[in-house]
């Protein structure tokens with residue numbers, strides 16, 4: 058698969074979001090199936106894997122997802138780029154110094170991942186009690202010690218990125234970005250392009266919506282399904298956004314691709330620093346999504362698609378945490394509300 062850079066790292070231009078094997082999209086598969094899925098992605102050419110210490114069933118434990126990834130990739134560790142994320146809680150940082158808190162979280166993640174370094178270490182959510190400059194400084198010291206190779210932040214605004222960048226150069230920003238959530242295009246992506254930072258979109262298929270397979274009748278009632286908190290996925294908004302799906306379906310038919318592939322090919326064609334990490338717990342769909350790397354939109358196709366997207370209004374907000382500005386400090390409280 059074609060490669061893109063995250064500062065010093067070279068990754069397949071489409072990565073693999075592993076969250077669904079542990080959390081967020083209903084019932085999770087068996088560990089055996091998940092490990093096989095990750096190995097099939099590797100055999101296909103995927104070298105970029107995304108996890109987080111927080112990804113566990115119902116977000117009630119720690120490390121379920123990292124353990125699976127570690128088991129799946131330990132034999133090919135040197136050939137892959139592993140990205141994981143830290144959650145910093147106010148109480149913990151008030152009691153111990155930030156460097157020791159971050160080092161101990163990281164070392165626990167590394168043990169679960171069966172490795173002695175992380176390629177990319179993200180701050181999962183900004184905690185406004187902990188200055189981002191302090192986090193950036195601590196990340197720089199983890200890089201100096203060889204415990205991580207690059208660092209990044211998730212779901213942050215450009216002001217935060219700029220403060221952090223002034224302390225320790227940032228490798229990647231992992232924000233929500235898709236055809237139906239394009240706020241990143243306003244200032245985050247331009248800032249990243251100007252400063253050599255990659256943008257790793259999460260939910261690039263809008264939680265499955267852009268594949269055309271999520272309908273107004275899809276059941277999100279499982280206790281651990283985040284889609285019931287997404288206003289854009291209400292039955293009413295799914296119906297209201299049908300014209301956007303019709304547009305994607307037209308391009309999919311013309312390009313002999315799937316709708317999910319068109320949604321990924323569009324963002325790859327739009328920005329050279331974008332590296333999407335679609336998530337699926339289904340082995341066939343994982344390979345389908347990676348296959349978007351082979352779907353190339355020429356200049357005329359891209360401008361026709363992008364122009365049409367600009368003219369179609371999107372109904373409903375994409376996210377619950379996202380629109381409220383999402384800090385991890387009150388993550389648990391908000392998820393229950």
Ligand SMILES: NC(=O)c1ccc[n+]([C@@H]2O[C@H](COP(=O)([O-])OP(=O)(O)OC[C@H]3O[C@@H](n4cnc5c(N)ncnc54)[C@H](OP(=O)(O)O)[C@@H]3O)[C@@H](O)[C@H]2O)c1
Nearest residue numbers: 074075076259260261262263264265268317335336337338
């Ligand atoms: N930084 C953060 O705060 C944050 C937040 C959310 C996610 N993430 C990361 O980003 C990754 C991707 O996010 P996401 O999982 O929300 O992204 P997504 O790919 O937009 O959505 C995943 C959902 O779409 C479905 N889907 C995926 N590909 C499909 C296809 N080709 N056809 C039909 N349905 C398809 C999946 O169902 P099936 O499983 O049934 O295929 C799943 O329900 C996660 O795995 C995680 O690593 C990070």
